[in-house]
Amino acid sequence: MEADSRRRYTIGEVAHAVGMSVHALRFYEREQLLIGPIQRSAGGQRQYGAVDIDWLGICTRLRESGMPLAELRRFADLIRQGPGNEAERLRLLDAHQARVEKQIAALEEAREIIAWKTNVYQQHLRAGDASGLWDPTAPQDDQVT
Amino acid sequence: MEADSRRRYTIGEVAHAVGMSVHALRFYEREQLLIGPIQRSAGGQRQYGAVDIDWLGICTRLRESGMPLAELRRFADLIRQGPGNEAERLRLLDAHQARVEKQIAALEEAREIIAWKTNVYQQHLRAGDASGLWDPTAPQDDQVT
DNA sequence: CTGCAAGCTAGAGTGTCCTCTAGGTCAAGA
DNA sequence: TCTTGACCTAGAGGACACTCTAGCTTGCAG
Numbered sequence: 001m002e003a004d005s006r007r008r009y010t011i012g013e014v015a016h017a018v019g020m021s022v023h024a025l026r027f028y029e030r031e032q033l034l035i036g037p038i039q040r041s042a043g044g045q046r047q048y049g050a051v052d053i054d055w056l057g058i059c060t061r062l063r064e065s066g067m068p069l070a071e072l073r074r075f076a077d078l079i080r081q082g083p084g085n086e087a088e089r090l091r092l093l094d095a096h097q098a099r100v101e102k103q104i105a106a107l108e109e110a111r112e113i114i115a116w117k118t119n120v121y122q123q124h125l126r127a128g129d130a131s132g133l134w135d136p137t138a139p140q141d142d143q144v145t
Numbered sequence: 146m147e148a149d150s151r152r153r154y155t156i157g158e159v160a161h162a163v164g165m166s167v168h169a170l171r172f173y174e175r176e177q178l179l180i181g182p183i184q185r186s187a188g189g190q191r192q193y194g195a196v197d198i199d200w201l202g203i204c205t206r207l208r209e210s211g212m213p214l215a216e217l218r219r220f221a222d223l224i225r226q227g228p229g230n231e232a233e234r235l236r237l238l239d240a241h242q243a244r245v246e247k248q249i250a251a252l253e254e255a256r257e258i259i260a261w262k263t264n265v266y267q268q269h270l271r272a273g274d275a276s277g278l279w280d281p282t283a284p285q286d287d288q289v290t
Numbered sequence: 291c292t293g294c295a296a297g298c299t300a301g302a303g304t305g306t307c308c309t310c311t312a313g314g315t316c317a318a319g320a
Numbered sequence: 321t322c323t324t325g326a327c328c329t330a331g332a333g334g335a336c337a338c339t340c341t342a343g344c345t346t347g348c349a350g
Contacts, residue, residue, distance in 0.1 A: 051174060053260065058258070058262075061254070061255045061258050061259075062255065062256055062259075063250050064252075065251070065252055065255035065256070065259070072214065074271065083269075084267050086266045086270050087266075087270060089264040089266055090263060090267065091261055093262055093263050093266070094263065097256065097259045097260070097261060097263065100252055100255060100256050100259065101256070104212070104249060104254060104256070105253050106209050107209075107210055107245055107248060107249050107289075108249065109253070110206045110207065110209055110210035111208070111210070111242065111245050111246070111249070113206050113240055114206075114207075114241060114242045114245065115242070116208070117203075118235060118238050118239065118242065121231045121234055121235040121238070122235065124228075124231050125232060125235070127229050145217055
């Protein structure tokens with residue numbers, strides 16, 4: 001995420017640095033998810049700069065947090081257009097942040113349910129493997145676990 | 146999630162109750178993601194019971210928290226086999242819980258980065274829309290935002 | 291008894307996000 | 321120079337989790 005500001009990096013180096021595959025990097029470029037065009041060597045090979053790597057780091061975070069590529073592209077578009085549309089960038093990020101909060105809440109709820117179930121199993125294991133667990137007999141009022 | 150233990154429910158009612166589409170419910174059944182076969186009416190229509198609805202509620206939580214269907218199927222298989230494999234169920238849930246923790250951590254990190262970026266934009270908006278933001282000129286040492 | 295919403299099946303289609311392939315080219319060490 | 325590994329493009333392929341379609345049946349309200 002922090003790289004020498006003057007050096008140029010090959011696609012392989014970048015892939016390693018940001019934890020994506022070279023395939024994915026080329027795919028992102030094709031899909032216009034990067035800001036500014038990536039420079040090329042005389043022979044046509046990509047030469048990424050520190051800025052590109054920083055941006056890819058941000059991309060990774062946004063993706064990991066569930067931002068769809070379409071929205072990431074929108075964000076990249078806005079940045080590519082240069083200063084003047086900060087309000088829209090802000091809206092986009094705010095919307096995403098709301099999504100992230102919601103997802104954290106959902107995950108925490110799931111965590112509790114899992115913990116509860118885990119507990120049920122641990123107790124059954126301690127008690128000797130078969131008490132009130134579900135069983136395809138007596139189709140009424142039994143636990144599912 | 147808590148339903149009358151004796152009543153039977155149509156697929157539409159269940160879909161509404163658990164927040165899935167009827168398509169998804171049929172799909173889950175085909176894919177063996179449900180425990181026990183769903184009962185049918187004389188005419189062949191599904192009649193879900195409270196147990197099924199409970200299980201679907203758990204499915205929803207596990208899915209929301211990122212458990213792949215293959216693993217959910219594995220879990221359903223274990224339950225279908227009846228008591229005796231609690232240790233394996235526990236392993237499965239523990240593994241998933243670890244995944245959930247990791248995802249929560251990742252989301253919280255992302256949240257901070259987003260908050261920081263949001264801040265940058267807010268400041269720029271307050272300061273008058275164009276200071277040190279990225280601009281396709283002077284390709285060195287500038288912020289990306 | 292008629293109408294019509296809701297249900298049925300098997301299988302094809304969709305959207306998302308990469309990943310891989312084929313058929314080459316480039317670059318750097320021995 | 322030769323070899324080897326990394327890189328190139330355009331497009332096909334694939335995993336995942338549904339979602340929809342077509343053609344038909346059920347079942348309840350009027």
